[in-house]
Amino acid sequence: MSIESGGAGSGYIGNTLVSNKKMVGYNVPTSEAESTKTESVNEASESPVSGKPKIGNGYARIKFLRELHTRQVVLPVDNQIVLAPSDGSFWTISSIPVAQKEPYMYDDTCIIVTGQVNCTTLSVSNNVYTYPNRHSVAYNGSRYYLYLGGMKRVINGKLKYKNTGGNEFPRLELFVYNSQTDTATRIFTITDGTISTDFILQEGSIDAQADYIGLRLGADGFDFKDIEITYDE
Amino acid sequence: MATITSNGGGATHIAKRAGLLSSIGASNLSDILMVSGGGGGGLIIGEDTYAGKDAGGISGSGNNSANQTTGYAFGQGESADGISGGGGGLYGGYKGVNS
DSSP states (O other), X not given: OOEEOOOOOOOEEXXXXXXXXXXXXXXXXXXXXXXXXXXXXXXXXXXXXXXXXXXXXXXXXXXXXXXOSSOEEOOSSTTXXXXXXXXXXXXXXXXXXXXXXXXXXXXXXXXXXXXXXXXXXOOBTTTBOOOOXXXXXXXXXXXXXXXXXXXXXXXXXXXXXXXXXXXSSOOEEEEEEETTTTEEEEEEEEOSOOOOGGGOOOOSSTTTTSOOOSOOSSBTBEEGGXXXXXXXX | OOEEEXXXXXXXXXXXXXXXXXXXXXXXXXXXXXXXXXXXXOEEETTEEEOOOOOOTTBOSSTTOOBSSOSSBBTBOOOOSSSOOOOOSSBOOOOOEEO
């Protein structure tokens, strides 16, 4: 006579965007595949704790969905300008002459990314324009300005920004590229644009009185030297 | 000889739409974020006890447990019927065997 008790159900972790994931089961078959990674343990817990199946009623918890603050990107060339839209991909803008930036170059080159800022020559798809301003290559002590959602205007020889509407990509990210480790480290992320009232310039014309939008960090930008930059070893 | 059967444990899941796993259905798998499978039902025959199969992971333990592509039914284990039932899960386990 052969007697077997009832079989168990399978677990599952979906979402292909989540790659660093695993299931933990009690005396279950294991798997090393990324999509079905399963560890088998021989301990269980009455309370929900990490790494042990829970005894009794079920318990589910989303502990971690997406890494937002420590992701590193690998860029093939120094001094690239990178646009990082919300979907996590990266568009490289390669038409900026490197020689133009050399006077400002340092080993660790700052990378600016901007959203929907018009410029004279550079553009990428989806009606999103980028403009690396003269501080796009930063160095210690330099003033650093970031603008989101504005359109560059030059009026009477002065650089200004005009509202162009909503932001196609509300995420603005700043990276610092380390040529020695060939990695770019995210310094910060801005997820929305705000009106920068201290940047409104009155010139007496319609164009000059346009709303200046986007995000400006601090009344005078911020000093690059004030940012703590760390690299993963 | 007394026989005591039980159904399997229910699954716990998180999904982007409301409802039982079985009602969400395999065609909406992308809406299901995670599932913790339920263990199989236990069985007592006379003085002998048979613990239900352990659940979780890509598949539960034992031959009649489900895996992530096959099982008794999507989101539902097989009911006890003279023998213990299967646990719920992404795919539910099968009931026990007495042959």
